[in-house]
Amino acid sequence: MSVLKLKPVSVSNVNETIKTETVDLGNGSDVVFIQRFAPSDQSWNWFNYLDKHIPWTRPNIRVFGKSFLQPRDTCYVATPGLTELSYSGYQPHAYSWDDYPPLQQILDAVHKALPGSSFNSLLLNRYRGGNDYVGWHADDEKLYGPTPEIASLSFGCERDFVLKKKPCKKSTDGSDEPARKRIKKSSHADQHTFRLKHGSLLVMRGFTQRDWIHSVPKRAKAEATRINLTFRRVL
Numbered sequence: 001m002s003v004l005k006l007k008p009v010s011v012s013n014v015n016e017t018i019k020t021e022t023v024d025l026g027n028g029s030d031v032v033f034i035q036r037f038a039p040s041d042q043s044w045n046w047f048n049y050l051d052k053h054i055p056w057t058r059p060n061i062r063v064f065g066k067s068f069l070q071p072r073d074t075c076y077v078a079t080p081g082l083t084e085l086s087y088s089g090y091q092p093h094a095y096s097w098d099d100y101p102p103l104q105q106i107l108d109a110v111h112k113a114l115p116g117s118s119f120n121s122l123l124l125n126r127y128r129g130g131n132d133y134v135g136w137h138a139d140d141e142k143l144y145g146p147t148p149e150i151a152s153l154s155f156g157c158e159r160d161f162v163l164k165k166k167p168c169k170k171s172t173d174g175s176d177e178p179a180r181k182r183i184k185k186s187s188h189a190d191q192h193t194f195r196l197k198h199g200s201l202l203v204m205r206g207f208t209q210r211d212w213i214h215s216v217p218k219r220a221k222a223e224a225t226r227i228n229l230t231f232r233r234v235l
């Protein structure tokens, strides 16, 4: 019998040695979390560039029929020719990747870390202190398809990212049995909090947008600015 000897490989690419955690949310949903995706100095360079050069806007959005100022700054970048994004009654202008060359560099790094991914759009968020937030929502717009992979890269001030299971739909089977009894016992928690550090990458996959909602809540103590990039693929 011949034995295949494997030589130890010296890894030159930092991304290949980086610790990746996967949290199984159950029912075909999971989250991949890479806490140290990008080195701190590189992340600060990107933060400073984006803070200064991105044409941030704070649009009016509609939630439950009422008009609100979105509680964070935003900008949208997408490959030309894709279906236009529209959320909460707002249709952002799609800027081009070429307008902001470091974005292409960041996109390449994300693609390298996530084999098989091919993102073609990016929603940027800037939280100018702890009063800025994103409320409970799912990124379940039709243009992303039923099982979108969404990669979220964070720079600057650490904030909590909370995932919460959507409430179960009321049964339509006409049974009188209390729902509590009919639900199969599961070991999966229905809420998870991730501390999104400077340079971290969190990826939502599978049915996460169908079965879960997420938010970045207000935090009185988070005074500094945070920039977040969510990469998506429009089908």
Ligand SMILES: O=C(O)CCC(=O)C(=O)O
Binding pocket: 123, 125, 134, 139, 152, 161, 196, 214, 216, 228, 230
């Ligand atoms: O800022 C974050 O970490 C999340 C942003 C988000 O959920 C979104 O842009 O859809």
Ligand SMILES: [Fe+2]
Binding pocket: 137, 138, 139, 214
């Ligand atoms: Fe989101």
